[in-house]
Structure formats: C-alpha cells, structure tokens
Amino acid sequence: MKKYFLLITLVFFVAISTAQENHTIKGTVMNDADDAILENVNIVNLNQVKGTTTNEKGEFAIKAAVNDTLYFSYLGFKSLRVRVTNDWLKFGDIKVKMTELGIALEEVVVKPVQLTGYVEIDAKLIPIYDNYRYRISGLSSGYEGGSNQPGAVSKVLSSIFNPADFLYNVFGKRPRQMKKLRKMKEDDEIRNLLQSKFDRETLMAVLQLERPDIDEILNKCNYSKNFIRTANDLQILDAISVCYEEYKILNREK
Structure with missing residues (x-):
C-alpha cells in the first residue's frame, strides 16, 4: 500500500x-x-x-x-x-x-495658431502640450506644475499631510499584480509595445486592472488629468511604478 x-x-x-x-x-x-x-x-x-x-x-x-x-x-x-x-x-x-474591428474615428478639429511676428506675444500664443513632473526634496510624492495644473500647490500640501494612507489603499490590495511592474519595465519587447500605445489594454491585462482603476491610481499619485489623458502606455507604466516604489518605502517606515 x-x-x-x-x-x-x-x-x-x-x-x-x-x-x-x-x-x-x-x-x-x-x-x-x-x-x-x-x-x-x-x-x-x-x-x-x-x-x-x-x-x-x-x-x-x-x-x-x-x-x-x-x-x-x-x-x-x-x-x-x-x-x-x-x-x-x-x-x-x-x-x-x-477578428477585425470597425473603428469609428472621432472628428478632430485643428485650431490654427495665428502668429503676430513678435516673439514675446507669439510665445504666449503657441500651446504647450508637454507634461512636466516636478519633485521637491523631502517629499514622498512628485507633482505637476504649469498652467495646465492650477492645483499643483494643493496637491503638494496633500502629499505632505497624507503621505501613505491613499497609497496603501491603492496598492496594498494588489501586491501580486504590482510585482509585475518591474518585469514589464525590464522586457524590451513590452516597453516598445507600450511606447506606441495609448489604450491601456496591455496594462489592464497584465496588472488585472480596469481603466478606471489605472486612472484612480494616477490621480491618487498626484498626476494631472492632462497627463492621465495624453500619456502613452509606457509613460503610464513608469508613473505607476514610481508611485509603487514610493508606497513600498513608506510602508516599510510605518
């Protein structure tokens, strides 16, 4: 037996x-x-x-x-x-x-920029679409500044007074999914893929998250609505990864 x-x-x-x-x-x-x-x-x-x-x-x-x-x-x-x-x-x-999809493209309106010939005036007329991320020494979280992010000061203050609670609520329930962040960043094929995509589909599939979850993570990590809307998937991956590393540091210090 x-x-x-x-x-x-x-x-x-x-x-x-x-x-x-x-x-x-x-x-x-x-x-x-x-x-x-x-x-x-x-x-x-x-x-x-x-x-x-x-x-x-x-x-x-x-x-x-x-x-x-x-x-x-x-x-x-x-x-x-x-x-x-x-x-x-x-x-x-x-x-x-x-299976091929039928894609209905939204109408895109291109607004012309009329220049005057005066550098000081034209510099204010030309729109700036880049997202800038800033960091202050001693703070656990970065923030975005500029005209597209008028609430930057309040977001910095919120990161001072509430450095860890929101990060724990976001990442603490998903340790297994978040461990895949580093693997995604180390794989060149995946990085090249994400650099050309803006639909968040691959990120959602690997991290087992829905689109609103990803937006909420970035919002809680003090990224602006403009960044969340316009960044490519590789930038989103890097943003979530940075925020997760901050969470792990803060969690160890608790």
Whole structure:
C-alpha cells in the first residue's frame, strides 16, 4: 500500500513539474476574415510578463508553460487571450485568428495658431502640450506644475499631510499584480509595445486592472488629468511604478 502511495505521489509531482516547465510556443497569427497573415502583432505572456511580435510571415515564438495565458493585441483588431494547453505542445504550431474591428474615428478639429511676428506675444500664443513632473526634496510624492495644473500647490500640501494612507489603499490590495511592474519595465519587447500605445489594454491585462482603476491610481499619485489623458502606455507604466516604489518605502517606515 505504501508503495502505491509513493508511486502516486511521484506521478503527481512529475505532472506538476511538467506543467510548470517552460516551452517555446510557436504559432501563426491570421485575420479571421480572409486568413491573411498579420505582421507585428503584439503577444504578451501575462503570467511570466514576457513579450514578442509576429514576423513578416505572421509567425511568433515565445516561452510559456502549460496554463499560461498569451495576450494578442493588434491595432484595428479585437484583443485575444489564449491559454497554453498540452494539445498546443503536442501538435506544435497553431493558427491564431483575430477578428477585425470597425473603428469609428472621432472628428478632430485643428485650431490654427495665428502668429503676430513678435516673439514675446507669439510665445504666449503657441500651446504647450508637454507634461512636466516636478519633485521637491523631502517629499514622498512628485507633482505637476504649469498652467495646465492650477492645483499643483494643493496637491503638494496633500502629499505632505497624507503621505501613505491613499497609497496603501491603492496598492496594498494588489501586491501580486504590482510585482509585475518591474518585469514589464525590464522586457524590451513590452516597453516598445507600450511606447506606441495609448489604450491601456496591455496594462489592464497584465496588472488585472480596469481603466478606471489605472486612472484612480494616477490621480491618487498626484498626476494631472492632462497627463492621465495624453500619456502613452509606457509613460503610464513608469508613473505607476514610481508611485509603487514610493508606497513600498513608506510602508516599510510605518
């Protein structure tokens, strides 16, 4: 009886170790409508926070273990999550088909800037769209200044009087998701992907957050509405990461 028990235990542990073993997963991404190959599709392993893209033939290869989830995203197509199974490993390359979306573009109104020829006057007429982040020595949180952020002073004061409570409420409930921030920043494929995106989809998928959650985190970390609205996904990742590091420092000091 003891021998059977040991044998079952051994098989169980072998099965677990096999399931957790990394394999090179290969496949081809195609348009579901006409089977056309899709080049430069972004693929992220949500479990291991590793990324890659498809080549000119629509092919990709990425490290993954059984039960890992691969996240496929491509401009103009519905994002897709695919779980790695034993069948995938058994049969080798598979075809992943993505569905095209109908995108209704909003009307963009371009307002001309009429210059007078006088430098002092024209410098005030030309709009500035850059977001600037400032930090005061001794404060745990940074802030944004300038005409686009009239509440900067009040936000600095709030960071003085309430340095840790809001950070704990934001990050304290999500330790597992937040640990993925560093992995995302270290993966060049993911950084390149986020630099060209503004939809927050990849961030939401990896961090298991909704769009309002991301906006709330940035708001609580004293980022302006203008920054939250206009920053690309890589800037958003860096902003959340900085805020999380501040939270960990403050939490250790409690």
